[in-house]
Amino acid sequence: MRSRLLASLGFALVLGIAPLAAMAQALQPLDRIVAVVNEDAIMQSELDQRIDQARRQLQQRGIEAPSERSLRDQVLERMIVEEIQLQMAKEANLGVDDTELNRTVRGIAEQNGMSLDQFADTLEADGMSLAAVREDVRREMLIRQIQQRRVASRINISEREVDRYLQQGGxxxxxxxxxxxxxxxxxxxxxxxxxxxxxxxxxxxxxxxxxxxxxxxxxxxxxxxxxxxxxxxxxxxxxxxxxxxxxxxxxxxxxxxxxxxxxxxxxxxxxxxxxxxxxxxxxxxxxxxxxxxxxxxxxxxxxxxxxxxxxxxxxxxxxxxxx
Structure with missing residues (x-):
């Protein structure tokens, strides 16, 4: 890396081009950590992407967006909680196979009255990609799995509870x-x-x-x-x-x-x-x-x-x- 940098710097000097501004730009970090969750990190680029997504969803629902800081904090908090659950899913060796994922994504497209190709075109027009949506869906499916294992598995409904609910006019x-x-x-x-x-x-x-x-x-x-x-x-x-x-x-x-x-x-x-x-x-x-x-x-x-x-x-x- 150092030899390549020096070589490019020398080439710039030969051409008589001042390299300092270019060097400063090249050395600026392209990304940064905005939160550490256990041993993993959430990056600024990931947060920015989710903020843009949240802003579009608010606009589509006709909801006035909060201030930039409030929106940022809301989105980051959601990402932190998601990350904790995804880490737990990984530790539990949970996964989502491609067949199940494809079926779920196709179902989302059908619920919106579109074929998969039409869904992909619509996403692209909104500045998103089908690949990114697939990844979001995969994460959501993993989160549901860990919730099912850690929360739903602890719940039992007795016949007495059913009787009581019916007696109370449920x-x-x-x-x-x-x-x-x-x-x-x-x-x-x-x-x-x-x-x-x-x-x-x-x-x-x-x-x-x-x-x-x-x-x-x-x-x-x-x-x-x-x-x-x-x-x-x-x-x-x-x-x-x-x-x-x-x-x-x-x-x-x-x-x-x-x-x-x-x-x-x-x-x-x-x-x-x-x-x-x-x-x-x-x-x-x-x-x-x-x-x-x-x-x-x-x-x-x-x-x-x-x-x-x-x-x-x-x-x-x-x-x-x-x-």
Whole structure:
């Protein structure tokens, strides 16, 4: 490397070209580490790519993008949590074979009413590549696998729980929800709790005064769906997180709850839509109840598990200084 540099420098001198500016540019680092997660690193180029992707998704959903710093911090935090889970998947020797990956990517294209070639063309027009999307899908599939192994495998649904749910009038109604989360660390201090409570109250006032819920979520929420406007998707009654179960059925469409405290922090939940379903009975009904109760427990366990693994990881966030 040194001999090549000297040779090129000598060639420049022979031509009478001042090499200093070119040298300075050549010696500038092309990339830098923005976070260390255990023994792996997240690079600036990776972060920039994900920020661009998040910005496009917000634009497509009609959600006002947060400030550059807030968007950067939100995206980097998501990447840190993903990296921890991917490391765990690697340690567990989990993998995704090409056949399964191809089938999943083709399914995504079909869900968008496109062939695989049309999907690739659309991605290219948006400045993305099919190869990059395949890699994103592969990572998501690995994360789901480790979540299944570490979280879902610990969940059991008893017949007594099914009976209790049916006795309490459980239905197959579905709810489209969004949330804003102000997170708390494990074993928070009184000052941290008070600060989080003050922030969630401030955010609720902003929403009450007309601020767009999705934009506030994108800018301020600590939830994993923040950059989707806090959208939690459509969930059956049994899939609603336990902490929301008593609140959501009593909300009107478009209404935002009062702050709700959980081990993870303080939440505001908004009911975007509600739909009823057809009644079923017998064993089919019990199977549905088992599934909805499983999903509810899985949601509760997953939130706590992510908080736990993040707290147990070595994290050096070089942009915010937070570990």
């Amino acid at each position: 239905t197959d109604a579905s709810y489209h929800l969004a949330q804003i989360l102000v997170a708390l660390p494990q074993s928070p201090s009184t000052a941290q709790v008070e600060a989080a409570r003050d922030k969630i109250e401030r955010l609720r006032r902003e929403v009450e005064q007309g601020a767009d819920f999705a934009a506030v979520a994108a800018a301020e929420s600590d939830g994993s769906q923040a950059l989707n406007g806090g959208d939690l998707g459509v969930r059956s009654a049994g899939e609603i997180p336990t902490i929301f179960a008593d609140t959501v059925p009593n909300l009107s469409v478009g209404e935002v709850s009062q702050p709700i405290r959980s081990p993870s922090g303080f939440h505001l939940v908004k009911l975007l839509d509600r739909q009823g379903g057809q009644s079923i009975s017998g064993e089919a009904q019990r199977d549905q109840v088992r599934n909805t109760l499983f999903q509810r427990k899985a949601n509760d366990e997953l939130e706590a598990w992510i908080q736990e693994i993040r707290a147990g990881a070595y994290i050096d966030n070089r942009l915010t200084g937070n570990g």
